Amino acid sequence: MIVLGLSGALTHDPSAALFVDGQLVSAAEEERFLRDKHAKRCWPLHAARYCLEAAGVLPAAVDAVAFPFAPFGFFYPGRWHFARRYWYAPDRALNALFNGNRLFRRNRRAILKLMRQLGIDPARAPFRPVPHHLAHASSAYHLSGFTGKTAILGIDGKGEYATTFFGWGENGQIHTRREFYDPDSLGGVYGALTQYLGFEMLDGEFKVMGMAPYGDPRKYDFRRLIRYGGGSFTVNTRLVNTVGLRRYKHDGLSFYFSPRLVEWLGPKREGDAIDDPYVDYAASMQALLESVTLELIETYLADVLRQTGRLCFAGGVALNVKLNQQIMARSDVSELFVQPAASDAGTALGAAAYVAHALGDTIQPLADVYLGPAFSTDDCRQACEAHPARPTYKTVADAPLEAARLLAAGHPVAWFQGRMEFGPRALGNRSILGDPSRAGMAERINAQIKYRERWRPFCPSILDWAAEDILQTRHPAPYMTLAFDVAPHWKRRIPEVVHRDGTARAQVVTRTSNPRYYALIEALEARRGIPVVLNTSLNRRGEPIVCTPTDALNMFYGSDLGYLFLEDLLVYK
Ligand SMILES: [Fe+2]
Numbered sequence: 001m002i003v004l005g006l007s008g009a010l011t012h013d014p015s016a017a018l019f020v021d022g023q024l025v026s027a028a029e030e031e032r033f034l035r036d037k038h039a040k041r042c043w044p045l046h047a048a049r050y051c052l053e054a055a056g057v058l059p060a061a062v063d064a065v066a067f068p069f070a071p072f073g074f075f076y077p078g079r080w081h082f083a084r085r086y087w088y089a090p091d092r093a094l095n096a097l098f099n100g101n102r103l104f105r106r107n108r109r110a111i112l113k114l115m116r117q118l119g120i121d122p123a124r125a126p127f128r129p130v131p132h133h134l135a136h137a138s139s140a141y142h143l144s145g146f147t148g149k150t151a152i153l154g155i156d157g158k159g160e161y162a163t164t165f166f167g168w169g170e171n172g173q174i175h176t177r178r179e180f181y182d183p184d185s186l187g188g189v190y191g192a193l194t195q196y197l198g199f200e201m202l203d204g205e206f207k208v209m210g211m212a213p214y215g216d217p218r219k220y221d222f223r224r225l226i227r228y229g230g231g232s233f234t235v236n237t238r239l240v241n242t243v244g245l246r247r248y249k250h251d252g253l254s255f256y257f258s259p260r261l262v263e264w265l266g267p268k269r270e271g272d273a274i275d276d277p278y279v280d281y282a283a284s285m286q287a288l289l290e291s292v293t294l295e296l297i298e299t300y301l302a303d304v305l306r307q308t309g310r311l312c313f314a315g316g317v318a319l320n321v322k323l324n325q326q327i328m329a330r331s332d333v334s335e336l337f338v339q340p341a342a343s344d345a346g347t348a349l350g351a352a353a354y355v356a357h358a359l360g361d362t363i364q365p366l367a368d369v370y371l372g373p374a375f376s377t378d379d380c381r382q383a384c385e386a387h388p389a390r391p392t393y394k395t396v397a398d399a400p401l402e403a404a405r406l407l408a409a410g411h412p413v414a415w416f417q418g419r420m421e422f423g424p425r426a427l428g429n430r431s432i433l434g435d436p437s438r439a440g441m442a443e444r445i446n447a448q449i450k451y452r453e454r455w456r457p458f459c460p461s462i463l464d465w466a467a468e469d470i471l472q473t474r475h476p477a478p479y480m481t482l483a484f485d486v487a488p489h490w491k492r493r494i495p496e497v498v499h500r501d502g503t504a505r506a507q508v509v510t511r512t513s514n515p516r517y518y519a520l521i522e523a524l525e526a527r528r529g530i531p532v533v534l535n536t537s538l539n540r541r542g543e544p545i546v547c548t549p550t551d552a553l554n555m556f557y558g559s560d561l562g563y564l565f566l567e568d569l570l571v572y573k
Helices: 030-034 045-055 077-085 090-098 102-118 132-144 186-196 205-214 259-265 278-300 302-308 321-328 346-358 377-386 399-408 441-449 464-471 515-528 549-557
Strands: 002-006 015-020 023-029 064-067 127-129 150-155 162-170 173-181 226-229 232-235 310-314 335-338 392-395 413-416 430-434 459-463 483-485 503-505 507-509 532-537 563-566 569-572
Touching (some): 002 045, 002 346, 015 045, 015 346, 023 030, 045 102, 132 310, 132 335, 150 278, 150 302, 162 186, 205 278, 205 321, 226 278, 278 302, 310 321, 321 503, 377 569, 430 441, 459 464, 459 503, 507 515
Parallel strands (some): 002 064, 150 310, 413 563
Antiparallel strands (some): 015 023, 413 430, 430 532, 563 569
């Protein structure tokens, strides 16, 4: 079966993913093609075209189009929960009851139009809606490769109505145990605090998590935001997850929290520099998320975990690596799989996996996320020749070795190779690299690419044989979705990739997963004695990760970076 998954139902992170006979063969996010981060209010036309072309699949050969957003009947509890909890905004409450599938119908129209643009005939390849949280769940479960009973966790802002999913998978089937509905959303509360702390929702949550270790979670009691206990939780919509008249408004913008929150905590944070008391708020928010989630896991998933120890996790909140570290610390969790494109981009993949499985395919586990466009050295040469900056470049015989030499000499290096990664983490194909043992390297990269807040730590890519010694665990870590405590004897050797709390969001690299990247780190190790490279994504602040050689050149000439590898070419200033 050939199943194309398309996402973009919630007006952000549209993407496409293609399964052929249960094998994920291509996937990409639309933002990379449009050069517009999160590609809000767009549909994944370029991404879908790319997925079909890369796999050599004609539009007429597609058997089904899967979409992670579904209609729900009048008696669906999510609609009634929504109506009851939004009583203070009667237009919304009534809408949920009497016109509760309006957004679905809009989405369906848009996808049918997109299918026609792609040349896919809905009469031959039916449009198959999949409930949003089942798509998240499927993306985690079907791609985890876990056999036997597996606990499934899904947490995001909101799908149709559900915000939080607890279930399990067995023999390819997904069973739902409990869902919570809007406005009772952990992702929503975290997003509201993200806005309050001066970042963009659905983008800055990472920065809040990065701020948290700088603060004290005991100074402010955030339990008044979420009441929880007895296997349930209720968000205080007088403070957060507010709509309509309850919203805090400022400069013509309205926010997902209320004026009451501002009365309690003080003015919303502006700018980049101020710390107190905001770092403490970030710490309290992070602690609250962790404690509610752990309690719910105990209620709904502990029995499955005690049987097999396997847990898979998706939804935007699954990118919270500090939460994931707390989950892994449970004695009954032996292995945690976080689907690397955990936010809504990954629902294209999940919906497609769900439909392919329903059509009889066996879904193959995720082998890697190098699922996007690739370019030959010749393509890169042509991009250089056509580029207005008139790049100086040369062909190198051994790009990994040359890159390692530059890194060892103290230079940051932009590294563009092979297929683009799917998901928010660059994993060695669209990366900026540095020597993590050289004090000041992180700062230098920040200065050269005018890039990011100091809250966001840089991350290490580690050779497989050294991972256990550095991270003190054998737990798999291929995708930078998990944080680990760095061993004390390594902290001073790789200071540039250890966060304030002593953790690192690591990627363990194997020779088979990425031979060129592996060779580069090996060559660096031969020179510096450190089997680790600092890895951050190849983009500037506010831009998506680069896709094409031209994007890489544009980024390079818009920064102070000195060296860019494009396949076997070295571009230098
Ligand atoms: Fe979602």
